[in-house]
Amino acid sequence: xxxxxxxxxxxxxxxxxxxxxxxxxxxxxxxxxxxxxxxxxxxxxxxxxxxxxxxxxxxxxxxxxxxxxxxxxxxxxxxxxxxxxxxxxxxxxxxxxxx
Numbered sequence: 001x002x003x004x005x006x007x008x009x010x011x012x013x014x015x016x017x018x019x020x021x022x023x024x025x026x027x028x029x030x031x032x033x034x035x036x037x038x039x040x041x042x043x044x045x046x047x048x049x050x051x052x053x054x055x056x057x058x059x060x061x062x063x064x065x066x067x068x069x070x071x072x073x074x075x076x077x078x079x080x081x082x083x084x085x086x087x088x089x090x091x092x093x094x095x096x097x098x099x
Contacts, residue, residue: 004047004048005047005077005078005079005080005081005082006080006081006082007043007046007047007081007082007084008081008082008083008084009084010083010084010085010086012085012086013084013085013086013087016086016087016088016089017036017039017087020032020035020069020071020087020089021033021035021036035069038066038068038069039066039069039071039087042064042066042073046064046073046075046077046082047082060076060077061074061075061076061085062074062075062076062077063075065090070089070090070091071087071088071089071090072087072088072090073086073087073088074086074087074088
């Protein structure tokens with residue numbers, strides 16, 4: 001049986017997630033939790049399906065856009081781990097995108 005890769009979230013990506021949750025929660029009670037639950041679904045997709053989304057930047061940075069919220073997950077993926085560099089708000093200046 002093939003083991004699922006572990007998901008490692010960069011501390012800066014964790015801060016981006018927390019800021020987004022806080023912003024959505026201030027906009028509407030419960031929306032921050034909804035955002036996090038939605039994001040968790042994408043994390044599961046990455047791990048369970050061993051999905052390899054499009055390489056956007058070299059060497060092997062991949063991007064997975066969220067459909068419901070204006071964010072993109074920037075990550076690297078190998079057989080053993082998925083390293084998440086950023087959960088980037090696409091409404092921000094793309095020059096500020098990490099990595």
